[in-house]
Amino acid sequence: MSTDQTQTLLAARGLTDDSDRLLTADEPIVDLHERCGGTVPGTLAVPEMLALVQQARKLGLRVAREFAAFDGEALITGFVRVHPLGEEDGGGCEIMVDNWQRSPLPQGNVNELAERLDAIDRASAEISARLDSQQRVQVLSTSSADATELEAAIAQEPGKPWSNYVELVGVAHHQPLHWRLLDGANCKIPGSDRGWRVRLLPSGPVNGAPRGFELLLVADEPMLHSDADLADAEAEQANARVVGSALTPVLRQPIARIIANAETIQSRLAGPLRAEYSEYAGNIASAGKHLSAMLDDLGDLEVVEAPDFKTAEEKVDLSDVARRAAGILGVRSQDRNISILLPPKDASAEVIGEFRRVLQILINLIGNAIAYSPVGSTVEVLVEPRLDQTVDLKVIDQGPGVDPEQASKVFDKFERLGRDNDGGSGLGLYISRRLARAMSGELSLNTDRDKGAEFILSLRQVD
Secondary structure (H helix, E strand, O other): OOOOOOEEEEEEEEEEOOOOEEEEEOHHHHHHHHHOOOOOOEEOOOHHHHHHHHHHHHHOOOEEEEEEEEOOOOEEEEEEEEEEOOHHHOOOEEEEEEEEEEEOOOOOOHHHHHHHHHHHHHHHOOEEEEEEOOOEEEEEEEOOHHHHHHHHHHHHOOOOEHHHOOEEEOOOOOOOOOHHHHOOOEEEOOOOOOOEEEEEEEEOOOOOOOOEEEEEEEEOOOOOOOHHHHHHHHHHHHHOOHHHHHHHHHHHHHHHHHHHHHHHHHOOOOOOOOHHHHHHHHHHHHHHHHHHHHHHHHHHHHHHOOOOOOOOOEEEEHHHHHHHHHHHOHHHHHHOOOEEEOOOOOOOOEEEEOHHHHHHHHHHHHHHHHHHOOOOOEEEEEEEEOOOOEEEEEEEOOOOOOOHHHHOOOOOOOOOOOOOOOOOOOOHHHHHHHHHHHOOOEEEEOOOOOOOOEEEEEEEEOO
């Protein structure tokens, strides 16, 4: 279709399954879905439409509202109606878009269009990371099964520029290059047969030196999942309940906009600004990031509190997971000049648990230890087998410790160890204990220490 004039269709129809994959659709919906990076069949790739489908399916209610999306060339608008189907019909949703219009883009709207493109890439990225101003990896997050070797490489040698861990395609110059030259580049990651596209989104002044970056790696084709993987994904989705599943997609985008706009104001990109107002904008951005992190915690909270929540039973090497968690948090510990003493590289202690859940617990425990320890101190991670076929992993810091009065409620919901300004949600330890108990283990606090805190994760030893 040409973008020279507005073009209108009476309606367009589509059908998704219970995993929000677009199975079949009329040409306009398929065209928009593919322009946003999707395939048929494949997960619905239009962020604005996906949020409505997820809300309707998980609440079991019809949704009807105005709809707008960007297809890379033109603005798509209409009135969308999403009808959730029963299990006998596949458990997905029927999508009907009335008054479908494809209009030329209004002039002078470049910033808004750029934000839409960024939103599409964020929705489709399977690997993301926070980088510092030198493009060094601080925190990595991935939902891709073929990113295991990338995670291991970063854990073994943390704090390097992201380009050290991947193979850039068609870029022969010395790294790291200026971020503008790498945004949009293609790359390969270790252990993956798929191609990947790089997005680098700066934080702070884009015309000068950004304070950091958001790295997005978008695969050029969807991951092929086995029937078992799909069954696990469907089971996990079934665990999500109304509050988290409804609030998260609705709130995430406006919060992201608040953060982006506040950082733009703080960096004075919109024009001169008095110093105190720039500081206010920085506070707004920090509060927005806090809310974004709380959304993630609320999502985990919904999952672990579901009555049928279960974890996988896998062989997990506690020593190895401890080293991986410390690697992920390496930049954070370096910023505070905190040393992390880990089990020797040849040490091994296999337990029964779910790898990603054990890693989640250790990132929380070690992250807390770094946050509450004084600058220049040491955090110690010990792995100790017990006589009762249990293995203890201990995280010991040199901070102020936990008062006896707080020890009894440290694992309660929204408890932040008596600190009201630490930026946490107060859910980390509560969720971590729920995860430990779901793996037939325990997370406890040693109350016999005079100084510092000692948290102990106990899991069953492999026979």
